[in-house]
Amino acid sequence: xxxxxxxxxxxxxxxxxxxxxxxxxxxxxxxxxxxxxxxxxxxxxxxxxxxxxxxxxxxxxxxxxxxxxxxxxxxxxxxxxxxxxxxxxxxxxxxxxxxxxxxxxxxxxxxxxxxxxxxxxxxxxxxxxxxxx
Numbered sequence: 001x002x003x004x005x006x007x008x009x010x011x012x013x014x015x016x017x018x019x020x021x022x023x024x025x026x027x028x029x030x031x032x033x034x035x036x037x038x039x040x041x042x043x044x045x046x047x048x049x050x051x052x053x054x055x056x057x058x059x060x061x062x063x064x065x066x067x068x069x070x071x072x073x074x075x076x077x078x079x080x081x082x083x084x085x086x087x088x089x090x091x092x093x094x095x096x097x098x099x100x101x102x103x104x105x106x107x108x109x110x111x112x113x114x115x116x117x118x119x120x121x122x123x124x125x126x127x128x129x130x131x132x133x
Contacts, residue, residue, distance in 0.1 A: 031070035033096035038063035
């Protein structure tokens with residue numbers, strides 16, 4: 001029995017229509033987190049430059065492409081899952097962005113950041129669960 005089957009059996013309100021549901025959520029989360037990293041890089045690359053150079057920057061264009069792909073993935077998620085279940089899962093983007101800031105951009109990450117992310121993800125998870133009880 002797969003993890004999706006177990007979750008579907010335990011939480012019948014999820015109404016999972018197919019196993020690819022979680023794949024679409026994961027792709028949506030990764031696209032949004034990647035878009036955020038591209039936006040940061042575009043900001044670094046265009047510091048002090050005019051609007052036209054910002055818009056034509058390859059990092060900015062890559063960000064827009066990732067946002068478009070995320071929107072497409074999100075539509076696939078919403079076709080399969082309840083919004084009240086799917087949307088809280090997007091809070092994982094905060095954790096991925098924090099990891100990206102630390103690993104790629106060498107930004108300082110403190111315990112407060114990590115605790116804050118844990119509270120956000122935990123709180124949103126509790127809210128989504130209690131909405132269906």
